[in-house]
Amino acid sequence: MRGKIIPVMDVRMRFKKKFKVYYDRTCVIVIEVGNISMGLIVDSVSEVLSISEEDIVDPPDMRKDGNKFIKGIGKVGNEVELILDCERLLYKEQLDELTTIQSPEDEV
Numbered sequence: 001m002r003g004k005i006i007p008v009m010d011v012r013m014r015f016k017k018k019f020k021v022y023y024d025r026t027c028v029i030v031i032e033v034g035n036i037s038m039g040l041i042v043d044s045v046s047e048v049l050s051i052s053e054e055d056i057v058d059p060p061d062m063r064k065d066g067n068k069f070i071k072g073i074g075k076v077g078n079e080v081e082l083i084l085d086c087e088r089l090l091y092k093e094q095l096d097e098l099t100t101i102q103s104p105e106d107e108v
Helices: 092-101
Strands: 008-010 027-033 036-042 070-076 079-084
Parallel strands (some): 008 036
Antiparallel strands (some): 027 036
16 A cells, blocks of 8 residues: 555544544554545454355345445354445445546556
């Protein structure tokens, strides 16, 4: 990632949460949506997990977009983890705009 400029989005704003001042636990998680790299600002990261596909199930069908950001539910030991659908964090217009701005030729 060194030398590469990527767009960054505060996930709190996307979920219509109140702004929270950044502090030493605030993190930027770099993801790839399609072939676009972007950073997600999150309050903190407690751990990074690898969950096998057989331990992931589809989320329950909740009407009125209740789970539109949830891609799956993963089981880790006795815990349940929600898996976000990162493509849905962006509006289609934003994704289209980023695709035109960021191309492989732009990499440093």
